[in-house]
Amino acid sequence: MTTLPLLSAHVLLPHYALTLVAAVLVLTTVRRSWRWAAVAIVAGALVGTMLSWFLGDVLDVLGVPPTWVDRVWTGVVCALLGVAVVGLVRGGRARRGRVLTRVVAALLVPLALVSGGLAVNRDAGLFPTIADALGQSHVPPLRLPDDPAPGSAPVDAASWRPPRDMPAHGRYGSVRIPGTASHFHARPAIVWLPPAALVEHAPELPVVVMLSGQGPGAAPANIVEAGRMATRLDAIAHRHRGLAPIVVMPDQLARASNNPMCVDGPLGNSATYLTRDVPTWVHEHLHAAAGGADWAIAGFSQGGTCALQLGAGRPDRFGSWIDVSGQIGPVLQGRDDTVSRGFRGDRAAYEAAQPLRVLAERAPYRDSAAFVAAGADDSRYGPVVPRVVAAARAAGVTVTERIIEDGGHDWHTAGVALAEGVEWFVHRTHLAR
Template identity: 90%
Template sequence: MTLLAAVLVLTAVRRSWRWAALAIAAGALVGAFLSWYLGDVLDVLGVPPTWVDRVWTGVVCALLGVAVVGLVRGGRGRRGRRLTRVVAALLVPLALVSGGLAVNRDAGLFPTIADALGQSHVPPLRLPDDPDAGSGPIDAADWRPPHDMPSHGRYGSVRIPGDVSHFHARPAIVWLPPAALVEHAPALPVVVMLSGQGPGAAPANIIEAGRMAARLDAIARRDHGLAPIVVMPDQLARASNNPMCVDGPLGNSATYLTSDVPTWVRTHLHAATRAEDWAIAGFSQGGTCALQLGAGRPDRFGSWIDVSGQIGPILQDRDDTISRGFNGDRAAYEAAQPLRVLAEGAPYRDSTAFVAAGADDSRYGPVVPVVVAAARAAGVRVTERIVEDGGHDWHTAGVALAEGVEWFMQRTHLTR
């Protein structure tokens, strides 16, 4: 449709082909400049543009140039000029939508319009009838799946109130493996999994963009229905907010994740309680949170899965972070840096970490060896993973988070 509109405009203004060629070239140059300035200089999205982003920005601006020529020059005759201008006007939204869809497909971020608006369309979770009817701490060698065990896990949205933190979280999503849906279910390990932060960010991104339910079902199927309970809470309160998983003026996100969420899980689900049976995981900003809470609360999370995270909590820059995130308290900001926390908390005698990024992630990929080195120096047992052909996108996140869950299953002896 977009291509057809552009061809019609160019055909109508064929006598002004020099203007059209100039508009296309100028548009492509403007697109290249905008991609560089907004993506690399201003860093408006927090990640560098991919080549797909850069090419499509140029294409969209070139199409807009064609539309401008059509609107100004028109076609031949009064009726021709009017029709050409209508088609040129139509080309503007078509170009913008086409470019947006292409970039979104490259990033794999918003499978639906609801995801783009940050609205969860995940139905409420139907909890198991009796979360206390378990067989004690999980032992994969002794537990056997019953004949009536479901073939797939179950997921849905739940409200986890911020009773202690007073954090106003949006609904969380919980995935229960088949082993959690039967009578006399074992007490299963828990993975608290966090999305990133940015336009449309929400727990549903993990399920929709990361295709996590299907990935987790595949994992459970290979292990006779056994897998961790995966809880996907909201650590942001809203997509544009970034409390940085600390307690501060932007929200008591840390207390919410380390107190309110575990309390809800223990109350409503048959979950293991030992720190070694709990992991904190996340992608991008969520990966940074995993690093922070894994380093800072080994008594709560014995393992962490950091996918494409930053080296520490950050807003626009250091000064902005201290001002808005820590009430101007520079000492509190320094104390919250996870590499410092790792150094001061060493030795970590029973903590493990899975640290991953995409091979093509030029911004957050270099963070991986720094975090890995600091964690190992502090005594953490670390597994490092670089996802081939992966950038800072949900392809990388989905692959690495799923592999992180499998890695955690070995730690908790779920894998037979």
């Protein structure tokens, strides 16, 4: 049951149809109160519109403005709830009919709420299954490849040839990356290994550290489940003879509701975790390249902001960065709240952590490159792209800008853009020919 695909039309359409049937049955039995029903529908739609505006635009409860799908479905759900209220209060004249109407009206309430939730979830692409919505990741533990023979020399990917027994697909799974230096309490990470990493005499490969966003249900598993990254990475490896970067998806949050902002502070030493603990684990367990030129930091939304911060602040560790729909810099609920909770009230430390300032102060960047992307319909974070691009180019960073057509601030956009960013990084390394 928990594997039920929540984004599939085979699941959504029957539920929508059942909701519509229940609403029609209620309206049919209250036909003598059609004026009340009409008022309830119109009032419900207006309340839904105002609710979407107030919660999404005024209070900004999710950190992104509602899409037109969110707004329409909020109105539809509230209109259906209005129908349910009329059915419960005025439904049916005879006793038996009144009881039946009230039962159907009562059922209409959860049906309407679930229909709205399913529609909004499909628009965002966040929870592919019930297990994902419940926070139950079905990513299995990763089976690590065998260590190279003692004393064997590293294999250069540039001269490597794929063996006949190389797997057709990569392998991914969950791992524990301890916060030895940072004392950061990260949740399990996910690691994807390309086919070339799964054979004897595997070459040393570049590394992409890829971060999810922050918010309800945020976790590394979003990248492979909502972003379908394993399938996308397999396609990249297939185009390059099984070669692709190792992709490590660590937890930079500690929990979905937390935002340490990829700095070291009272909310957690996220920066040290990503720049020291994660690379240390990778070098101890995987055939990974060592130099910063062969490492990239990537992310979506809050993870994209982290990519911008660490790409600007640690070019020695991450010579490339992939920022998808990120913010202009680390932020919580406004500047004052960010300074207070994230920087212990130290405004100078807050200002020093702003990546555009870091880019200007550390310029010129002679060997860094950035891939900066957002959805064309992302009204909040899309306008950040030209500002980041201009600041990075002014600092000497080689920048590739990408706008995803018909894309919003969602995992459909993130999946496409992050995969394109990895392909871009492949061509920055020695993997592509």
